[in-house]
Amino acid sequence: MDYKFKCDVKASDLWKMAMKRTYKSIVGVVNVVFTVAMIALVIRFWGEASSFMRSVMVIGCLLFPVIQPLATYGKSAKQLEDMPKDMELSFDDRGVHVETGGKSEDIKWKKISNAIKRSNMIIVMSDDRHGYMLTNRVLGDQKESFYQYLCSKIKG
Structure with missing residues:
Protein backbone atom coordinates (compact mmCIF):
# COMPACT_ATOMS: atom_id res chain seq x y z
CA MET A 1 0.00 0.00 0.00
CA MET A 83 11.96 23.72 8.81
CA PRO A 84 11.45 23.24 5.06
CA LYS A 85 8.13 24.37 3.62
CA ASP A 86 5.89 22.37 1.29
CA MET A 87 7.35 19.01 2.23
CA GLU A 88 5.68 15.95 0.78
CA LEU A 89 6.26 12.46 2.17
CA SER A 90 5.50 9.28 0.25
CA PHE A 91 5.61 5.82 1.78
CA ASP A 92 5.76 2.63 -0.28
CA ASP A 93 7.42 -0.79 -0.20
CA ARG A 94 10.83 0.68 -1.10
CA GLY A 95 10.89 3.22 1.74
CA VAL A 96 10.15 6.86 2.47
CA HIS A 97 10.41 9.46 -0.27
CA VAL A 98 10.83 13.08 0.80
CA GLU A 99 10.24 15.94 -1.64
CA THR A 100 10.70 19.60 -0.79
CA GLY A 101 11.65 22.66 -2.82
CA GLY A 102 12.43 20.68 -5.95
CA LYS A 103 14.77 18.35 -4.07
CA SER A 104 14.05 14.73 -3.23
CA GLU A 105 15.53 12.08 -0.98
CA ASP A 106 14.81 8.37 -0.65
CA ILE A 107 15.17 6.68 2.72
CA LYS A 108 15.14 2.88 2.84
CA TRP A 109 13.03 1.21 5.51
CA LYS A 110 16.10 -0.23 7.24
CA LYS A 111 17.24 3.36 7.97
CA ILE A 112 13.94 4.30 9.65
CA SER A 113 14.50 3.72 13.36
CA ASN A 114 11.00 4.15 14.83
CA ALA A 115 7.45 5.39 14.47
CA ILE A 116 5.99 7.22 17.45
CA LYS A 117 2.23 7.61 17.75
CA ARG A 118 0.98 10.55 19.80
CA SER A 119 -2.56 11.73 20.35
CA ASN A 120 -2.19 14.52 17.79
CA MET A 121 0.44 13.13 15.38
CA ILE A 122 2.71 10.33 14.19
CA ILE A 123 6.45 10.94 14.11
CA VAL A 124 8.55 8.88 11.70
CA MET A 125 12.08 8.80 13.11
CA SER A 126 14.88 8.70 10.54
CA ASP A 127 17.49 8.45 13.32
CA ASP A 128 17.70 9.02 17.08
CA ARG A 129 17.23 12.80 16.89
CA HIS A 130 15.49 13.54 13.56
CA GLY A 131 12.07 12.70 12.29
CA TYR A 132 9.10 13.70 10.18
CA MET A 133 5.90 14.84 11.88
CA LEU A 134 2.53 14.01 10.38
CA THR A 135 -0.33 15.63 12.27
CA ASN A 136 -3.87 14.32 12.59
CA ARG A 137 -4.96 17.12 10.22
CA VAL A 138 -2.84 15.52 7.49
CA LEU A 139 -3.45 11.88 8.38
CA GLY A 140 -7.22 12.13 8.76
CA ASP A 141 -8.97 8.78 9.13
CA GLN A 142 -5.89 6.95 7.80
CA LYS A 143 -3.93 7.44 11.03
CA GLU A 144 -4.45 3.98 12.49
CA SER A 145 -3.92 2.04 9.25
CA PHE A 146 -0.88 4.17 8.40
CA TYR A 147 0.66 3.54 11.85
CA GLN A 148 0.13 -0.21 11.47
CA TYR A 149 1.74 -0.01 8.01
CA LEU A 150 4.76 1.85 9.45
CA CYS A 151 5.20 -0.66 12.24
CA SER A 152 5.09 -3.58 9.82
CA LYS A 153 7.70 -1.97 7.55
CA ILE A 154 10.06 -0.89 10.33
CA LYS A 155 10.07 -4.29 12.01
CA GLY A 156 10.82 -5.80 8.61
Whole structure:
Protein backbone atom coordinates (compact mmCIF):
# COMPACT_ATOMS: atom_id res chain seq x y z
CA MET A 1 0.00 0.00 0.00
CA ASP A 2 1.23 3.51 -0.77
CA TYR A 3 0.65 6.60 1.36
CA LYS A 4 1.32 10.21 0.38
CA PHE A 5 1.05 13.19 2.74
CA LYS A 6 1.86 16.87 2.60
CA CYS A 7 3.44 17.98 5.88
CA ASP A 8 1.49 20.66 7.71
CA VAL A 9 3.31 21.27 10.98
CA LYS A 10 2.33 24.38 12.91
CA ALA A 11 4.05 26.05 15.85
CA SER A 12 1.21 24.88 18.09
CA ASP A 13 2.03 21.24 17.21
CA LEU A 14 5.66 21.70 18.23
CA TRP A 15 4.55 23.58 21.36
CA LYS A 16 2.18 20.77 22.43
CA MET A 17 4.92 18.22 21.97
CA ALA A 18 7.43 20.28 24.00
CA MET A 19 4.97 20.97 26.82
CA LYS A 20 3.90 17.34 27.01
CA ARG A 21 7.55 16.25 27.17
CA THR A 22 8.24 18.81 29.91
CA TYR A 23 5.29 17.92 32.11
CA LYS A 24 5.83 14.16 31.78
CA SER A 25 9.33 14.52 33.22
CA ILE A 26 10.79 15.47 36.61
CA VAL A 27 11.07 19.04 35.32
CA GLY A 28 7.26 19.23 35.22
CA VAL A 29 7.02 18.02 38.80
CA VAL A 30 9.52 20.68 39.90
CA ASN A 31 7.52 23.32 37.99
CA VAL A 32 4.29 22.37 39.75
CA VAL A 33 5.93 22.21 43.20
CA PHE A 34 7.61 25.59 42.67
CA THR A 35 4.35 27.20 41.54
CA VAL A 36 2.40 25.84 44.53
CA ALA A 37 5.17 26.97 46.88
CA MET A 38 5.18 30.46 45.32
CA ILE A 39 1.43 30.77 45.71
CA ALA A 40 1.72 29.72 49.38
CA LEU A 41 4.50 32.29 49.94
CA VAL A 42 2.48 35.02 48.26
CA ILE A 43 -0.53 34.28 50.45
CA ARG A 44 1.63 34.24 53.57
CA PHE A 45 3.76 37.38 52.94
CA TRP A 46 1.56 39.59 50.72
CA GLY A 47 0.43 41.92 53.50
CA GLU A 48 3.89 42.74 54.81
CA ALA A 49 5.72 42.91 51.46
CA SER A 50 6.81 46.10 49.71
CA SER A 51 5.47 46.84 46.24
CA PHE A 52 8.76 45.66 44.67
CA MET A 53 8.58 42.33 46.51
CA ARG A 54 4.92 41.97 45.53
CA SER A 55 5.95 42.37 41.89
CA VAL A 56 8.66 39.73 42.31
CA MET A 57 6.15 37.37 43.95
CA VAL A 58 3.61 37.83 41.15
CA ILE A 59 6.29 37.17 38.52
CA GLY A 60 7.34 34.07 40.48
CA CYS A 61 3.76 32.81 40.47
CA LEU A 62 3.46 33.40 36.71
CA LEU A 63 6.86 31.94 35.80
CA PHE A 64 5.89 28.33 35.07
CA PRO A 65 2.17 28.49 34.28
CA VAL A 66 2.38 31.54 31.95
CA ILE A 67 5.90 32.75 31.09
CA GLN A 68 7.47 29.33 30.37
CA PRO A 69 4.68 28.22 27.97
CA LEU A 70 4.87 31.55 26.12
CA ALA A 71 8.65 31.22 25.81
CA THR A 72 8.25 27.63 24.60
CA TYR A 73 5.74 28.77 21.98
CA GLY A 74 8.18 31.44 20.78
CA LYS A 75 10.92 28.83 20.52
CA SER A 76 8.54 26.54 18.59
CA ALA A 77 7.71 29.33 16.15
CA LYS A 78 11.41 30.01 15.61
CA GLN A 79 12.09 26.29 15.12
CA LEU A 80 9.31 26.16 12.52
CA GLU A 81 11.02 28.92 10.51
CA ASP A 82 14.04 26.64 10.06
CA MET A 83 11.96 23.72 8.81
CA PRO A 84 11.45 23.24 5.06
CA LYS A 85 8.13 24.37 3.62
CA ASP A 86 5.89 22.37 1.29
CA MET A 87 7.35 19.01 2.23
CA GLU A 88 5.68 15.95 0.78
CA LEU A 89 6.26 12.46 2.17
CA SER A 90 5.50 9.28 0.25
CA PHE A 91 5.61 5.82 1.78
CA ASP A 92 5.76 2.63 -0.28
CA ASP A 93 7.42 -0.79 -0.20
CA ARG A 94 10.83 0.68 -1.10
CA GLY A 95 10.89 3.22 1.74
CA VAL A 96 10.15 6.86 2.47
CA HIS A 97 10.41 9.46 -0.27
CA VAL A 98 10.83 13.08 0.80
CA GLU A 99 10.24 15.94 -1.64
CA THR A 100 10.70 19.60 -0.79
CA GLY A 101 11.65 22.66 -2.82
CA GLY A 102 12.43 20.68 -5.95
CA LYS A 103 14.77 18.35 -4.07
CA SER A 104 14.05 14.73 -3.23
CA GLU A 105 15.53 12.08 -0.98
CA ASP A 106 14.81 8.37 -0.65
CA ILE A 107 15.17 6.68 2.72
CA LYS A 108 15.14 2.88 2.84
CA TRP A 109 13.03 1.21 5.51
CA LYS A 110 16.10 -0.23 7.24
CA LYS A 111 17.24 3.36 7.97
CA ILE A 112 13.94 4.30 9.65
CA SER A 113 14.50 3.72 13.36
CA ASN A 114 11.00 4.15 14.83
CA ALA A 115 7.45 5.39 14.47
CA ILE A 116 5.99 7.22 17.45
CA LYS A 117 2.23 7.61 17.75
CA ARG A 118 0.98 10.55 19.80
CA SER A 119 -2.56 11.73 20.35
CA ASN A 120 -2.19 14.52 17.79
CA MET A 121 0.44 13.13 15.38
CA ILE A 122 2.71 10.33 14.19
CA ILE A 123 6.45 10.94 14.11
CA VAL A 124 8.55 8.88 11.70
CA MET A 125 12.08 8.80 13.11
CA SER A 126 14.88 8.70 10.54
CA ASP A 127 17.49 8.45 13.32
CA ASP A 128 17.70 9.02 17.08
CA ARG A 129 17.23 12.80 16.89
CA HIS A 130 15.49 13.54 13.56
CA GLY A 131 12.07 12.70 12.29
CA TYR A 132 9.10 13.70 10.18
CA MET A 133 5.90 14.84 11.88
CA LEU A 134 2.53 14.01 10.38
CA THR A 135 -0.33 15.63 12.27
CA ASN A 136 -3.87 14.32 12.59
CA ARG A 137 -4.96 17.12 10.22
CA VAL A 138 -2.84 15.52 7.49
CA LEU A 139 -3.45 11.88 8.38
CA GLY A 140 -7.22 12.13 8.76
CA ASP A 141 -8.97 8.78 9.13
CA GLN A 142 -5.89 6.95 7.80
CA LYS A 143 -3.93 7.44 11.03
CA GLU A 144 -4.45 3.98 12.49
CA SER A 145 -3.92 2.04 9.25
CA PHE A 146 -0.88 4.17 8.40
CA TYR A 147 0.66 3.54 11.85
CA GLN A 148 0.13 -0.21 11.47
CA TYR A 149 1.74 -0.01 8.01
CA LEU A 150 4.76 1.85 9.45
CA CYS A 151 5.20 -0.66 12.24
CA SER A 152 5.09 -3.58 9.82
CA LYS A 153 7.70 -1.97 7.55
CA ILE A 154 10.06 -0.89 10.33
CA LYS A 155 10.07 -4.29 12.01
CA GLY A 156 10.82 -5.80 8.61
